[in-house]
Amino acid sequence: xxxxxxxxxxxxxxxxxxxxxxxxxxxxxxxxxxxxxxxxxxxxxxxxxxxxxxxxxxxxxxxxxxxxxxxxxxxxxxxxxxxxxxxxxxxxxxxxxxxxxxxxxxxxxxxxxxxxxxxxxxxxxxxxxxxxxxxxxxxxxxxxxxxxxxxxxxxxxxxxxxxxxxxxxxxxxxxxxxxxxxxxxxxxxxxxxxxxxxxxxxxxxxxxxxxxxxxxxxxxxxxxxxxxxxxxxxxxxxxxxxxxxxxxxxxxxxxxxxxxxxxxxxxxxxxxxxxxxxxxxxxxxxxxxxxxxxxxxxxxxxxxxxxxxxxxxxxxxxxxxxxxxxxxxxxxxxxxxxxxxxxxxxxxxxxxxxxxxxxxxxxxxxxxxxxxxxxxxxxxxxxxxxxxxxxxxxxxxxxxxxxxxxxxxxxxxxxxxxxxxxxxxxxxxxxxxxxxxx
Amino acid sequence: xxxxxxxxxxxxxxxxxxxxxxxxxxxxxxxxxxxxxxxxxxxxxxxxxxxxxxxxxxxxxxxxxxxxxxxxxxxxxxxxxxxxxxxxxxxxxxxxxxxxxxxxxxxxxxxxxxxxxxxxxxxxxxxxxxxxxxxxxxxxxxxxxxxxxxxxxxxxxxxxxxxxxxxxx
Numbered sequence: 024x025x026x027x028x029x030x031x032x033x034x035x036x037x038x039x040x041x042x043x044x045x046x047x048x049x050x051x052x053x054x055x056x057x058x059x060x061x062x063x064x065x066x067x068x069x070x071x072x073x074x075x076x077x078x079x080x081x082x083x084x085x086x087x088x089x090x091x092x093x094x095x096x097x098x099x100x101x102x103x104x105x106x107x108x109x110x111x112x113x114x115x116x117x118x119x120x121x122x123x124x125x126x127x128x129x130x131x132x133x134x135x136x137x138x139x140x141x142x143x144x145x146x147x148x149x150x151x152x153x154x155x156x157x158x159x160x161x162x163x164x165x166x167x168x169x170x171x172x173x174x175x176x177x178x179x180x181x182x183x184x185x186x187x188x189x190x191x192x193x194x195x196x197x198x199x200x201x202x203x204x205x206x207x208x209x210x211x212x213x214x215x216x217x218x219x220x221x222x223x224x225x226x227x228x229x230x231x232x233x234x235x236x237x238x239x240x241x242x243x244x245x246x247x248x249x250x251x252x253x254x255x256x257x258x259x260x261x262x263x264x265x266x267x268x269x270x271x272x273x274x275x276x277x278x279x280x281x282x283x284x285x286x287x288x289x290x291x292x293x294x295x296x297x298x299x300x301x302x303x304x305x306x307x308x309x310x311x312x313x314x315x316x317x318x319x320x321x322x323x324x325x326x327x328x329x330x331x332x333x334x335x336x337x338x339x340x341x342x343x344x345x346x347x348x349x350x351x352x353x354x355x356x357x358x359x360x361x362x363x364x365x366x367x368x369x370x371x372x373x374x375x376x377x378x379x380x381x382x383x384x385x386x387x388x389x390x391x392x393x394x395x396x397x398x399x400x401x402x403x404x405x406x407x408x409x410x411x412x413x414x415x416x417x418x419x420x421x422x423x424x425x426x427x428x429x430x431x432x433x434x435x436x437x438x439x440x441x442x443x444x445x446x447x448x449x450x451x452x453x454x455x456x457x458x459x460x461x
Numbered sequence: 462x463x464x465x466x467x468x469x470x471x472x473x474x475x476x477x478x479x480x481x482x483x484x485x486x487x488x489x490x491x492x493x494x495x496x497x498x499x500x501x502x503x504x505x506x507x508x509x510x511x512x513x514x515x516x517x518x519x520x521x522x523x524x525x526x527x528x529x530x531x532x533x534x535x536x537x538x539x540x541x542x543x544x545x546x547x548x549x550x551x552x553x554x555x556x557x558x559x560x561x562x563x564x565x566x567x568x569x570x571x572x573x574x575x576x577x578x579x580x581x582x583x584x585x586x587x588x589x590x591x592x593x594x595x596x597x598x599x600x601x602x603x604x605x606x607x608x609x610x611x612x613x614x615x616x617x618x619x620x621x622x623x624x625x626x627x628x629x630x
Contacts, residue, residue, distance in 0.1 A: 117513045213509035213517040213524030217621040220587075242545040250536035355620065360524045372521045376528070383625075385507060385526040387540060390548030390624030398547075 024049055027459035031452050032410065038417050040449055041410045044403035047222040052459070053351035059458050060331050061086030063180040065189045067333040067345050068092055070361065071173040072209035074100055078123035078136045082115035084347060085177050090165055091115050092175055093122075095137040102168040102177045103138050108160050118214075138162035172201035173208060192282030195433045196327040199320050200335050204363030205307050210343070211360045211375070217384040219356055219393050221400035223332060223348040226356065227451055229396055230334040230344070231287040231326055233279065233442030234415060239395050243388045247380060263298040276323075277442035278425060279416070280435035285330030285454025287447035288435070290427070296322040300340065300374035303367055315430035323427070328447075330454050340378035352400055358382050416444025471572045471602060477562045479600065479607050480576055484557035487628050492538040495627075496531075500601055500608035505529045507614040507630065516615065526616060526625065537627050548624040553582040555629050559596070571610065574598040578614075582629045592618050592630065 025043055030052075032041035046052060062085075069081045069092060080093040082105055089105035091114070105113050107127040114125050114134070124141065125134045133142035140160035143150060167178040169186030174197070176186050183189070190197065201208060219226065229235065251263065277291035296302060299321055308317045319325075324338035334344040344358045360378040362371060381388040403409065416439050425438035439446045479498065486495035499505075507526040508516040517523035529537070540546050561577040579593035599611035614630050 119512050211522070211524050212511050213526075214511065214619060215509055215524075215526065215621070216619050220622075239547060242540060242543060242547075245543065245545070246536050246540040249539045250532050253532035253535055368521060375521070375524055378524060379526070379528060383509075383524075383526055384621040384623075385625035385630075387536075387546075390626070391546055393624070394547040 024051065027052060027055065027456050031456040033449070033453065033456075038414075040413045040417070040446075040452075042413065042448075042452055044406065044409040044411060046455075047224060047400060047403045048351060050351050053222075053348070055459050056455075057086050057348070059461065060455070061348070062088075063178070063183060063458070064331055065167075065169070065176045065178045065183065065186055066331075067329070067343075068102065068175045068177050070208075070210040070343070070359070071100060071170060071175060072207070072364075073119065076121065078121045079119075080115060080122060080125075080136075081119045082117070085165070085179055088179065089113055089115075090177060092168075092177075093125075093136050093138075096123075096135065097137070100168075100170065100175065101138060102165045102175075103162040104165060106163075107132055108134075108140060108158065108162060109143075114162075132160070134162050138164060171197065174201070189284060190329065191284050191286070192433065192435065193284070193286035193288075193327060193329055195431055196282070196288055196325060197329075197335060199316070199325060200327070200337050200341060200361070202312065202316075203301050203304060203308070203320055203341075204366075205304065205311070206364045208361050209364045211362055213360070214357070215383050216355060216357045217389070217393070218349075219346070219354045219396055220352060221354060221393075221396045222352055222403075223346050223354040224451075224455075225396040225399050226346040226354060227328060227331060228448055229392055230336070231279070231289045231328040231447050231451075233277065233289050233291070233444065235392075235395060236442070239391045240388055242391060243381065246387050263295060276427060277440075278427060279439045279442065279444045279447040280428065281437050281447055281450035282433070282435045283450070285451050287328045287450050288325065289328075289442060289447060290323045290325045291442045293322055293324050298373075300366070300370040300377070301363065303370050304363060313432075315432070319427075319431050328451070330451060336382075339381055340374050342378060342382045344382070413445040413448055416441060416446045419444070420446045471564070471567065471600070471607065473562055473564055475607060476564060476572065476574050476598075476600065479609075480559045480562060480574075480596075480598070483609070484559045488555050488557055490552065490628070492541065496534055496538060498609050499531055499534060499612075500603065500610050501531060503531050503534070503609055504611045505534055505614075505627075506612070507616055507625075510619045527614075534627065541626070541628070549626070551584055551586070553584040553587075553629060555583075556581045570602040572600045572602070572607075574600060578630075580629050582623075587623050590623055590629075592616065592625075594618075594630070 030043040030046045066085050074094045080091050082091040091105045092100055092102045094100050109132050112127050112129040123136050131144040135141050138161055165177050166181040169176050275292040280288040327335040332346045336342040341361050343361055346354050346356045349355055362374055420439050422437050424434045483498050506528050509526050520528045541549050558579045559576050563575050566573040576596040581591050583589045594615040594617040597613040601608050601610045
């Protein structure tokens with residue numbers, strides 16, 4: 024089997040970038056991804072608004088390690104390994120909830136929301152104090168935990184660079200979502216997890232793939248377009264979608280960026296920006312931010328794909344998506360709708376309806392994506408030495424910033440004018456190969 | 462819950478017949494007949510889970526799995542019949558089991574009903590999936606017969622494999 028480095032045929036001088044399809048299907052490579060990427064990289068956990076009060080927690084996984092975040096008595100959020108310090112039983116009883124005291128169901132040890140052990144059953148009568156000291160009774164925090172504007176990330180590698188260094192070139196694009204709310208953003212109630220029978224990296228590619236939009240989502244566009252002809256009251260201007268933009272890229276600006284560290288950006292001008300649920304905030308945003316930044320926020324749809332498994336999608340609605348590998352051909356995907364706190368009821372309603380239209384497994388778009396990615400996974404097993412030649416857009420690739428990036432004051436490693444390009448993938452695959460080859 | 466004092470003019474048999482008819486139309490892909498069971502102001506609502514035990518209950522502020530008016534249902538049929546949705550090609554063979562039908566309340570022309578459902582769904586590409594949950598209905602007695610004004614579908618699954626759509630819940 025090829026090594027990860029050999030799976031990436033990257034020859035800039037010859038304008039060639041190819042990915043061997045075994046990268047999606049090889050089990051040994053998958054095991055290496057878990058140890059070299061998921062156990063060492065900053066990974067998205069959740070949003071601070073999901074744990075507003077003392078004792079609020081969310082249980083999740085980083086790689087294959089169960090962890091939970093919890094808001095402590097001092098108002099700070101911490102992240103702990105989800106295992107009793109006694110004999111390792113998982114502590115959280117729910118995927119989310121409130122527990123100012125977390126009691127281990129197995130032998131009854133108790134912990135407060137700051138991670139301190141508050142009860143060892145049997146206590147001093149059963150244990151020698153030096154034994155308790157040796158075992159360490161408090162919960163173990165994960166190696167690094169960080170928050171960026173409400174987004175919570177964890178990293179199991181104590182030597183990894185800081186969260187902000189890691190997010191690096193993606194930060195100005197994350198800000199475009201985080202700064203949209205004068206009074207902070209919040210994650211809305213209502214959860215969805217779904218299973219994709221395909222390799223996790225197909226979701227990473229799909230999240231920044233502008234080329235599939237006009238094929239896989241043509242049906243979405245024609246369906247919501249048809250629905251608009253039926254609506255009796257129209258639901259107001261904000262209920263309108265941008266279906267037309269999906270079907271044609273004529274006359275609109277679009278592009279893709281490599282912003283370093285494996286992060287990828289894809290964007291396209293909105294066909295009808297006034298229909299965006301955040302358009303109502305425009306006046307306030309213009310008072311606070313430069314015009315170029317507000318134009319990026321409200322007039323350009325964006326997918327911000329953060330290495331290795333996070334998407335911040337701000338197109339018709341505002342979605343956070345995380346995909347977690349369960350096996351080489353099995354992936355769990357979780358999504359949340361994020362919205363400005365205190366937004367007007369009609370904006371909130373339009374944002375939610377547009378979110379439901381696109382981002383859930385019961386929607387008009389995600390099921391088609393899932394089938395496409397599953398088809399790509401199955402097809403990747405067809406040839407013994409198949410290559411994905413990512414040539415689309417190589418001829419228009421330029422170093423540094425294009426005009427739109429200059430408007431935001433950012434300098435990507437490279438830019439490409441056009442949504443239908445595969446060059447942003449180079450960012451992901453180069454980071455992937457580097458991490459697996461270390 | 463049911464009260465002996467309710468003056469019932471719509472019988473459990475009538476309601477059960479409607480629910481079974483709806484299931485039959487879905488399982489036989491008679492989309493137009495299926496849609497005709499819904500009144501013009503109908504709402505079709507599948508709430509999402511909140512935590513392990515709760516459900517979203519405010520469609521204007523919470524995210525639902527589905528929240529559609531009749532135009533939304535018509536658009537679903539457009540999507541299915543168009544043959545252009547990758548997830549819907551091929552359509553699964555479905556078998557709805559709808560049971561435990563109860564009438565809870567009746568006011569004027571409206572009847573509140575609950576039921577339990579399970580759907581076996583099969584396509585060669587994905588093999589069999591089984592999904593289940595509960596239904597709450599609000600039905601209206603109209604000159605054209607009993608119509609669905611509201612259908613609320615609790616889907617007891619949030620690690621969803623394959624598409625969820627009107628035909629398999």
